[in-house]
Amino acid sequence: MSQKIRAIKGMEDLFEEQSVKIWQRVESEARCLFEAAGFQEIRTPIVEETALFERGVGETTEIVEKEMYTFLDRNDKSLSLRPEGTASVVRAFIEHFTDHQVQEGRFYYIGPMFRYENPQKGRYRQFHQIGLECFGQDHPGLDAEMIFLLDQFLRCLNVHDFELKINSLGSSECRQAYLAALKEYFSEHRFQLGEEDQRRLERNPLRILDSKDPTSQTVIEGAPHLRDFLSEETQTHFLAVQEFLKNLGVPFTVDSRMVRGLDYYEKTVFEFVSTELGAQNSIAGGGRYNRLVKSLGGPVVPAVGFALGMERLTSLLSAEKLGLKNLPKVFFAALDEDSEKYFASKLPEIRQLNAMTMVDWGSTSLKSKMKRAARWGAQWVLLSGESEREKSVVVVRDMESSSQEEVPAHDMIDFLQKKFS
C-alpha cells in the first residue's frame, strides 16, 4: 500500500477529459491570438545552467535562494530546472538573434516551470506558464500593448472577474535613490517592524512594502513613495502607458506599493489579480526589463514581458463557460469474428468520421458490450453479429432514445457521415 509509487508532491497528472479540453483550448487560443500579434513560439530547454537563473532572476530573490531544483550532472556541472521562463528566452535571444542587424524579436512560450515550495491551492512545484517576451523597444505604447494583449486574452476566454494593477519601479537609477531613502526610513523605524520585515531590511527592503504583517503597517504607510523618486523620463513613460491603456479601453488601477519578486524588472510592472481565487490569486504578471539582456552578456536591448499561470487561469474556466462541445461518440460492437473482421476492414473510413469512435474487440457478451458502451458515454452503438452478417446489415442503435434500425452494411459509412456532418 504505502509502497505504491505516487506522483511527486506538488506535481499533478492532468487527464480528466474536461480539464484537458480546457487546457487545449487555452493553449490554442493563446497561439492564435499571440501569433496574430506577431509573436513566434520558442521552446527552450527545461534545464539550464544554474548560473543563468542566478544572474537572470537575481541572487537575492526567494526563487533562487531556496526554491530551485538544482543538481549536479555527471560532469559536476550545476544545472537547474527552470523556475520561470524569461531568463531562458533571453539566453536564447542572445544566442540566436543578437547578431542580426535589427536586434529585436517577439516570442511566446508555453510550458512547465519548477519551484521547490510547499504546495497549496493555486501553487504547485511543477506549474505551467504561458509567457510573452518582446525585445527591442523601450516605448510606453509597447508596454500598453502587452497589457492589452493579456487583457484581451483573458476576455476571449470569458474571464472577467479580475483587476489589473500597474506601477512603475523607475529606472535602475531612480530605484537606487529610492532604495537608499527607503532603507534609511525603515532603519529609523526598525523596531516597529515585524520580525520577518526586519530581516528583509538587510536583503530587500522593497519587499517590506507589500508585507501583510499587521505590526508593520503603520510604518509602511508613512514610508516614502517610489513615485516621488521617479525621474522625469520614467515619470512621463509611466504616464504615457496609462494614457495608452485608457485609449485602449483597458481598466486599471495604479498600485504604488506593488513590487514584483524578480530583480530584473524596472519601469512598468503589472499584475492581473483574480477576485475569485484563494490566497494565490495572481493569474499573470510581468513588466519591463531593459537591463537583463545586457547583464546576461548580450547587447543593450530593452524588453518587456509577462507570464500567466495556467493552473490559476484554468481554475477560473469551465467547459460550459467556454462552450466546449464534445464530438458524438460511436461504439462499434462486434459479436462474432466475422463482424470483427468487417469492422476492422472499415477502420480507415470509421476514423474519417467527424466523431469519436471506439471499436470493442473481443467476444464478450452483448450485455457487457452494451454496458461498456453506456459507461463510455456512447450516443450511438453499431451492432453486428451472425444474423446481421447473413443479411449484410448493421444495427444502429440510438442510446438516448433506445431505438434502433437496420442499415445495409455498404451504406453504414454514408449513413454515419450524414449523421455527423
Added chain:
RNA sequence: GUGGGUGUAGCUCAGUUGGUUAGAGCACCAGGUUGUGGCCCUGGGGGCCGUGGGUUCAAGUCCCAUCACUCACCCCA
C-alpha cells in the same frame, strides 16, 4: 522552512464513555433477461482502519512518533 486540518472499501463518508465477526451509499461483478445499456429485484467480491511504537484484559477509538494529503504563512504564476 513554519503553523492548522484530515487519513476507515475504487469513491464519498458513518463508526457511541475504548468492548465480541468494522458498516452505509455510490461504483464494480454475476444472475433475474441464452443477442441489448440506464430503471428495478436478488446475490457477490472487495479493508494490515496511512505506517511504526506505547497504554490497556481489550485500540478504528486514547498517547507519542512518522509519512501522506490539504489549507494557510512565506513567496509567486
